[in-house]
Structures are given as structure tokens and as C-alpha cells.
Amino acid sequence: SRRFNFCAGPAAIPEVVLQQAREEMLDWQGHGLSVMEMSHRSPEMVGIAEQAEADLRELMGISDDYAVLFLQGGASTQFASIPLNLAAADQTADYINTGEWSKKAIKEAKRYVNVNVAASAEASNFSTIPAFDSWQLSDNAAYVHYTPNETIGGVEFFWTPEVKAPLVADMSSTILSRPVDVNQFGLIYAGAQKNIGPAGLTIVIVRRDLLGKAQGITPTMLDYKTAADNDSMYNTPPTLAWYLAGLVFKWLKGQGGLQAMEVINRRKAEKLYGYIDNSGFYRNPVEVASRSLMNVPFVLADDALDKAFLAGADEAGLLNLKGHRSVGGMRASIYNAVPEEAVDALIAYMQDFAQRNG
Ligand code: PLP
DSSP, X not given: OOOEEOOSSSOOOOHHHHHHHHHHSSSGGGSSSOGGGSOTTSHHHHHHHHHHHHHHHHHHTOOTTEEEEEESSHHHHHHHHHHHHHSOTTSEEEEEEOSHHHHHHHHHHTTTSEEEEEEEOGGGTTSSOOOGGGOOOOTTOSOEEEOSEETTTTEEOSSOOOOSSOEEEEOTTTTTSSOOOGGGOSEEEEESTTTTSSTTOEEEEEEGGXXXXXXXXXXXXXXXXXXXHTTTOSSOOOHHHHHHHHHHHHHHHHHXXXXXXXXXXXXXXXXXXXXXXXXXXXXXXXXXXXXXXXEEEEEESOGGGHHXXXXXXXXXXXXXXXXXXXXXXXXXXXXXXXXXXXXXXXHHHHHHHHHHHO
């Protein structure tokens, strides 16, 4: 009865993970209670938490130079935490504007630091990524922030900017989709509800030398050092989401890790973009070199057909294809947990719809 879910977030979770969670829901491994009923300080929960962190470190190749924090508040809270933790109020931070999520990060950062928008893709209606040699970086930036994958616009960086200041990346919708060299970053953050697990958990991977410099006004709960010093248990963490993320990490390891995921994800994305480009009916506006592997926006030849397209998709068992309200059209999010058969089924439906309406 489960259908294919193309939601941008909260997004699909691997079915085997949900099955395991269901099996363990009433009685976790013979302890006679559910994970969500455990004290976060119990040896069982601490074990679950440590194992999840170890598996994430292994998957992403995260060294001991970095703290891995399991936080709450979503990536949106990080839009404030980052300037508060990494810059003094009179310092400048560089931001790259590649779309809706960059804009939100910029707006929030302006409340706490001087922001220099070093490059913007606004002129191309965010269908491109500004060439690195056009970036006007500050001499003494506290950090450089960018959004490697814009979930709404479907624009992705396939290169990592080489900058002097600590590089900060909102990887909410690309984390774990392919390998990255964590050592190139000062800080990586991501809301969990796309490639990690359920909503309610936020991962921050931060180089330890950046800890302990928070502005005086920083709320205790937003100070990375508080979280790092307390193993992300200064207060009650989102234990159930943390446990489920751990199951997803185990599943990813079983798939062969991030290199294997990249092969699958590229295949899925190439199929879908290939079909869109050759269809003569659907169109993706993003420059070819910057097309997201995870979020594929597309428009129909005539937007008067949008409603019928969505209704038919729903009937065909293809859920959540409506584009973001700010851009309209369609969007297929094809995260790790969306199987290749889902992409095949989507293409078959799109072909059929185009034939009937083209
Ligand atoms: N950044 C990106 C790239 C996102 O895709 C999202 C959510 O979709 C956010 C930030 C906001 O995340 P949250 O809802 O966890 O605050």
C-alpha cells in the first residue's frame, strides 16, 4: 500500500528502516520499552546515540578534528546560530546567493553580523551558479556561507569553493547523497528530514577550533560549545529521531556507503533529466552543469495542465510532485530513499500524460 513519495521534505524514509522501527517500537531489543520512552541518559540511549554518531563519521569520513552535534530547531535555526557562533557582531561574513534558502540564511545573518553578498545568481533567476572568479570575497571574512544544493530551485554545486575563511555549507538537501571531503569545510549543517531521517533533528559538523567564540548574546542552547561539551545532551535531545537517523546510517552502510549512493543517484537523475530534455513537453530551467541530483523541478508545456497532471500522478501512486509555492510547476525530489523504480514509474506516467495532452 506504500506509494512513491517525491516530497522535498519531510521526505521518503527507506522502507526497511520503517519496518525495523516498527518491530522495535514496543520493545527495543528486549528492554521492555520503546526508544521514545527511554531516559536520554540511560546506557541504552547513550549507546544508540554514540553508534549513530560513529556510523555518520564513518560514512562521511569525519575526523576527530570535528564535533558532530545532534540538535533541534531545523536548518532555519542554524541561520542564526552560525553568525552567532562564528563571528563577532562587528565582523563581516560572506554569503553566496543561489536561491530561496541562501536568501533566508542571508536575511537572518544580517541580524547578527555584517553580511557581504559576495556573489548572486539573481540575474539568471537562480538557474545558474555564479562563476568562482566573479566572487567578491571580503579580505577578513569570519566565514563564507553557501548552499551546495538549493532544494527549491534545483541548483547544485559540483565543486567546492576554495576560500581562506572557514567554509560553511547548508547541506540540508544534499548531505549523504554522495561523498564530500569534510576537511574542506569549517562547518556543515543539515536538517534531517531529507536524507537523514525524520524532522526534528538537525546535524551540525563543526571544526573544533571554531568552538568557544560565540557572541555574548548567544542563547546557551544555540552555543555549539554547550552542545559539544555535553555530547548534544545539554537538554533532552530528539531521541526518537536520533535513533531513526542511526537506522538510516546503518542502511546507507549496507548499500555500500556514499560512493555507491552517488552511482545510484546519478543514474536516477540522468534518467529523469534525459527524459525531460527529450520530451518536447516538459522543461527544466537549470543550466545543465548545475542540475541538482536530489531536487528536479520541471514545468509542463502549458501550466493550465498542472492540476490534471498532479491528480493523475496521485492516482498513479506518485505523491508530492507539486513544485514549491514560490516557483510553481512540479518538483520531483529523488533523495536516497526514493528507489530507482519510483523514477521509472514517474517517467512512464510523464510519457503517458504528455502523449494524452501534447
Ligand atoms: N536549507 C535548505 C537547503 C532546505 O532545503 C531547508 C528546508 O527544506 C531548510 C534550509 C530549512 O530547514 P528546516 O525546515 O529544517 O528549518
